[in-house]
Amino acid sequence: MRTTQRPLFEIDGLSAALSVSGGERRLLSNVSFHIEQGETVAVVGESGCGKSTLALSILRLLEPPLRIVSGSVRLESRELLELSEKEMKRQRGSEISIVFQDPMSAFHPMLPLGAQLTECLREGSRRAKRAQCLDMLSRVGLPDPEKMMGSYSFELSGGMLQRVMIAMALLNRPKLLISDEPTTALDVTVQAGILKLLKQMQREFGMGMLFISHDLGVVSELADRIVVMRCGEVVEYGETVRLLARPTHPYTRHLLVMAPVLGQPLPEQVPPYERRQLQTAAHSTT
Numbered sequence: 001m002r003t004t005q006r007p008l009f010e011i012d013g014l015s016a017a018l019s020v021s022g023g024e025r026r027l028l029s030n031v032s033f034h035i036e037q038g039e040t041v042a043v044v045g046e047s048g049c050g051k052s053t054l055a056l057s058i059l060r061l062l063e064p065p066l067r068i069v070s071g072s073v074r075l076e077s078r079e080l081l082e083l084s085e086k087e088m089k090r091q092r093g094s095e096i097s098i099v100f101q102d103p104m105s106a107f108h109p110m111l112p113l114g115a116q117l118t119e120c121l122r123e124g125s126r127r128a129k130r131a132q133c134l135d136m137l138s139r140v141g142l143p144d145p146e147k148m149m150g151s152y153s154f155e156l157s158g159g160m161l162q163r164v165m166i167a168m169a170l171l172n173r174p175k176l177l178i179s180d181e182p183t184t185a186l187d188v189t190v191q192a193g194i195l196k197l198l199k200q201m202q203r204e205f206g207m208g209m210l211f212i213s214h215d216l217g218v219v220s221e222l223a224d225r226i227v228v229m230r231c232g233e234v235v236e237y238g239e240t241v242r243l244l245a246r247p248t249h250p251y252t253r254h255l256l257v258m259a260p261v262l263g264q265p266l267p268e269q270v271p272p273y274e275r276r277q278l279q280t281a282a283h284s285t286t
């Protein structure tokens with residue numbers, strides 16, 4: 001429910017484009033939504049719809065030929081698109097953190113994990129930083145944090161390394177955590193554990209979470225509200241329970257049919273002829 005106060009995080013009319021010879025191709029068109037403190041908002045859509053472009057735009061990490069064209073991105077009323085690069089650098093990793101899809105590529109293979117974790121902390125003595133890292137590693141459910149600090153990324157399983165990445169993202173207690181397909185690269189058996197951990201950490205720290213996924217089934221467990229994106233545009237946006245029970249846009253219905261985890265029958269509101277079409281489409285692509 002929208003309060004009268006400004007939300008924790010707000011995107012308004014955000015558009016981004018890719019420069020191509022003779023013009024531009026829109027990758028995000030007029031994207032708007034907000035996230036309250038302690039709330040999870042999921043952005044869902046198929047590959048190529050612009051989810052990662054959105055995450056990188058929020059962090060101002062888009063590189064040419066990609067660029068933000070217009071709009072506004074506010075964290076606690078601060079306009080991120082107007083900050084200097086130095087100010088924005090300070091926001092990243094402290095006020096807004098991100099957990100990426102592939103934990104293996106997020107760490108330097110030749111540096112012990114402990115050194116990479118402590119590097120994220122700006123204040124405090126070496127000893128205090130180490131203590132903070134050990135505390136966070138145990139909070140994310142890793143056994144033997146001392147040993148973990150001296151380990152290298154290639155020595156850990158994907159699931160364990162994803163937990164280290166989550167610990168790293170949370171070290172500075174960010175106000176907003178962006179999770180960009182955090183379980184896609186992992187075994188099905190460890191996915192549920194990582195989702196549970198993210199939810200638990202979010203509750204513990206009271207932060208807002210933007211959860212990016214191609215899978216409506218995964219986000220149905222986690223999100224308070226869902227933003228459905230297609231070809232860079234928001235086609236539907238609403239509370240999870242309502243959106244899953246009564247999707248209004250045909251594309252949302254299509255994603256529902258494609259969501260294996262959800263395993264629910266199609267909502268009654270989908271007319272019979274459309275059900276047949278959607279089910280046939282789902283079967284023909286699997």
Ligand SMILES: Nc1ncnc2c1ncn2[C@@H]1O[C@H](COP(=O)(O)OP(=O)(O)OP(=O)(O)O)[C@@H](O)[C@H]1O
Binds near residue numbers: 027047049052065066
């Ligand atoms: N650096 C780039 N150069 C050219 N095109 C790009 C670049 N980055 C993204 N795109 C294009 O922008 C569109 C959106 O890509 P984006 O990675 O944001 O989608 P996505 O929804 O995150 O997809 P996925 O789930 O596969 O990561 C795609 O058509 C993609 O090909």
